[in-house]
Amino acid sequence: MNDALLTDATAFLHDQIPLTRAMGVEVQSWDGRELCLTAPLEPNHNHLGTAFGGSLSALVTLAGYSLLWLLLGDREAHIVIRDSSIRYRHPVRGELRALCRHPGDEAWRAFQAQFSANGRARLTLQVAIVEEDRVCVEFEGVFVALR
Amino acid sequence: MNDALLTDATAFLHDQIPLTRAMGVEVQSWDGRELCLTAPLEPNHNHLGTAFGGSLSALVTLAGYSLLWLLLGDREAHIVIRDSSIRYRHPVRGELRALCRHPGDEAWRAFQAQFSANGRARLTLQVAIVEEDRVCVEFEGVFVALR
Numbered sequence: 394m395n396d397a398l399l400t401d402a403t404a405f406l407h408d409q410i411p412l413t414r415a416m417g418v419e420v421q422s423w424d425g426r427e428l429c430l431t432a433p434l435e436p437n438h439n440h441l442g443t444a445f446g447g448s449l450s451a452l453v454t455l456a457g458y459s460l461l462w463l464l465l466g467d468r469e470a471h472i473v474i475r476d477s478s479i480r481y482r483h484p485v486r487g488e489l490r491a492l493c494r495h496p497g498d499e500a501w502r503a504f505q506a507q508f509s510a511n512g513r514a515r516l517t518l519q520v521a522i523v524e525e526d527r528v529c530v531e532f533e534g535v536f537v538a539l540r
Numbered sequence: 541m542n543d544a545l546l547t548d549a550t551a552f553l554h555d556q557i558p559l560t561r562a563m564g565v566e567v568q569s570w571d572g573r574e575l576c577l578t579a580p581l582e583p584n585h586n587h588l589g590t591a592f593g594g595s596l597s598a599l600v601t602l603a604g605y606s607l608l609w610l611l612l613g614d615r616e617a618h619i620v621i622r623d624s625s626i627r628y629r630h631p632v633r634g635e636l637r638a639l640c641r642h643p644g645d646e647a648w649r650a651f652q653a654q655f656s657a658n659g660r661a662r663l664t665l666q667v668a669i670v671e672e673d674r675v676c677v678e679f680e681g682v683f684v685a686l687r
Contacts, residue, residue, distance in 0.1 A: 411582075415563075446621040451598050474628055475627070477625070
């Protein structure tokens with residue numbers, strides 16, 4: 394995705410979901426396989442000076458949502474999150490950096506077939522918060538798209 | 541808890557965790573058994589005009605954290621979240637209202653004994669987001685206190 398599209402995607406998030414503006418979320422990169430969202434520590438720190446768990450959970454939720462939105466490319470579709478689990482392994486001391494990978498071609502084809510047939514389908518996505526090559530937070534969420 | 545203490549607790553959150561200020565989080569009530577945190581919809585809405593999943597997950601995380609902090613009453617202790625799961629059952633269309641209940645006397649005594657012995661203990665807490673008597677979001681989190 395080129396720089397203009399990344400800027401557009403960031404502006405869309407800030408416009409539609411005001412908390413993303415307060416968090417300073419940016420769509421950093423998207424190559425069709427992996428999406429990277431970032432947010433600076435400063436507006437997202439906790440009482441210990443590390444990243445607030447609520448900011449981390451908001452960012453990973455947003456990363457999963459955004460990946461499905463980008464893959465789907467259907468502006469008429471609504472995407473919601475159904476459930477998720479998160480594991481906080483290590484504190485995040487600097488920039489918050491969420492990586493969400495494509496779910497794999499087989500899962501994606503199954504999703505597309507279900508969505509075409511029913512106008513509704515669910516997809517499980519994994520997101521990691523990574524700092525200096527270390528996975529600090531692991532997230533898995535089930536997202537539902539509805540037409 | 542009287543009004544001045546609730547105002548103090550809210551100010552503490554806004555001061556220490558800036559995202560809570562952006563979200564408009566307020567410590568609404570605490571009677572020693574149940575804690576209520578609220579946040580207005582306006583800064584927390586998504587692209588559909590309902591509550592953003594990231595705001596909901598941040599609020600429930602904060603409710604669990606705050607309940608443990610209030611129960612523990614130990615300013616030297618650090619509290620962190622280890623893992624959590626969340627289920628989004630229904631969209632939230634108005635004010636976000638998180639209720640976290642005391643974990644029960646038995647679980648609390650076990651936590652206290654472990655914390656006294658080891659300077660470290662974990663506690664599982666449930667939080668619900670409730671709107672018009674309907675549970676819209678269910679959360680369970682494991683929190684760890686460290687001295």
